[in-house]
Amino acid sequence: MSDPGTVALRATQEGSVQAIAFSPDNKRFATGGGDTRLRVRSIEIGPPPLEVTVSGSVSGLAFSPDGSKIAVADFESVFLRDSSTGTALWQGPLAPGNSVNTVRFTPDGQVxxxxxxxxxVLDQASGATKRRITVDPPLIADVDLSRDGTRIALAVDERHGGNHQHAGSARVHDLATGAQLGRLTPDDAVFAVAFGPDGTQVLCCSADDTVRMFRAQDGKQVWRVPEEDDDQVTAPHCLAFDPQGTWTVVGGADGFARILDADTGIERGRAPKLNPTSPPDQSFGAVTHVAFSPNGKHAASASIDNAVRLFRVDGTELYTVPTDEVLAMRFSPNGRWLGVGTMNGALVIDNGEANQG
Structure with missing residues (x-):
């Protein structure tokens, strides 16, 4: 049994790794990025590596629910490929001149x-576009799917519109109809969104230095994180919801990942822990990525001080692993592995058998 924090797979390559994905059976790890290659590797013993040349930089990857296919966001197109052979099953261009940033599968297999x-919304069998939801003014900064695949949440940065004013919104749309169900409008661009496990609530953070929870159905705010006693600006930029619906984790530019109570927004813990023996001005790099393990007991963070951390909900760290600059981070479905894409390759960190499930 390996210790938590052991690097189980190190995939070096030329260029950055911007997209990663685990197969549903937790045995394979897919990577893509700036070197125009899609790679699928076995984490332990398994089939030999698969390497496929693509037409552009890979910005998004997702395995189908049964693991037999993989969707690839490849420059301006989406490809559906056989995950064992790499054979292209179809190519779906979306909008000329617009790069595809994200691909996901719904539980019933729609792309x-x-x-x-x-x-x-693309049909898995043919790649035909079944529905289009346009955003005006742009820019879509982040998306999240509800667990049942019926709703999509959007983080929108409206500063990129014609008026160039500080503006943004978090929106929820019904995927079957495209209709907007709810909308929350903070005082500035929204950076990130995440659904709660039952799809009724959405967490968001924005450039007005706020973290808010709102109802998906009507956009009504449930809570806003209470102001810090010392008026410190935490500049939240990334977030994730605990799969059990008890906690959320929010990463800030101040270098901390904070665990918040999902019902109230009150802080439970933060990582990294301050060391009482260190100088009072000790600081950490801004947190760029956060994620919750599937069991809801641990969260992970990546920061620009080139460290990936796994910690409990009270902030107690299980490990710190040095990395290059992190561009993508994701847990495997069973929580055993933590995949990390960096500026110079990718790695899979072993969280230990005791921490999976």
Whole structure:
């Protein structure tokens, strides 16, 4: 049994790794990025590596629910490929001149793709566009699917519109109809959104230095994180919801990942822990990525001081692993592995058998 924090797979390559994905059976790890290659590797013993040349930089990857296919956001198109052979099953261009930033699968196998300005629902069998949801003014900064695949949440940066004013919104749309169900409008651009496990609530953070919870159905705010006693600006930039619906984690430019109570927004813990023996001005790099393990007991963060951390909900760290600059981070479905894409390759960190499930 390996210790938590052991690097189980190190995938070096030329260029950055911007997209990563685990297969549903937790045995394979897919990577893509700036070197125009899609790679699928076995984490332990398994099939030999698969390497496929693509037409552009890979910005998004997702395995189908049964693991037999993989969706690839490849420059301006979406490709559906056989995950064992790499054979292209179809190619779905979305909007000329707009790069595809994200691909996801719904539980029933539909492919969801996002550019800066639109969401497309694609048929898995043919790649035909079944629905388009456009965003005006752009830019779509982040997306999240509800667990049942019926709703999509959008983080929108409206500073990129014609008026160039500080503005943004978090929106929820019904994927079957495209209709907007709820909308929350903070005082500035929204950076990130995340659904709660039952799809009724959405967490968001924005450039007005706020973290808010709102109802998906009507956009009504449930809570806003209480102001810090010392008026410190935490500049939240990334977030995630605990799969059990008890906690949320929010990463800030001040270098901390904070665990918040999902019902109230009150802080439970933060990582990294301050060391009482260190100088009072000790500081950490801004947190760029956060994620919750599937069991809800641990969260992970990546920061620009080139460190990936795994910690409990009270902030107690299980490990710190040095990395290059992190561009993508994701837990495997069973929580055993933490995948990290960096500026110079990718790695899979072993969280230990005791921490999976």
């Amino acid at each position: 969801i793709a996002a550019t800066d300005t639109l969401i497309a």
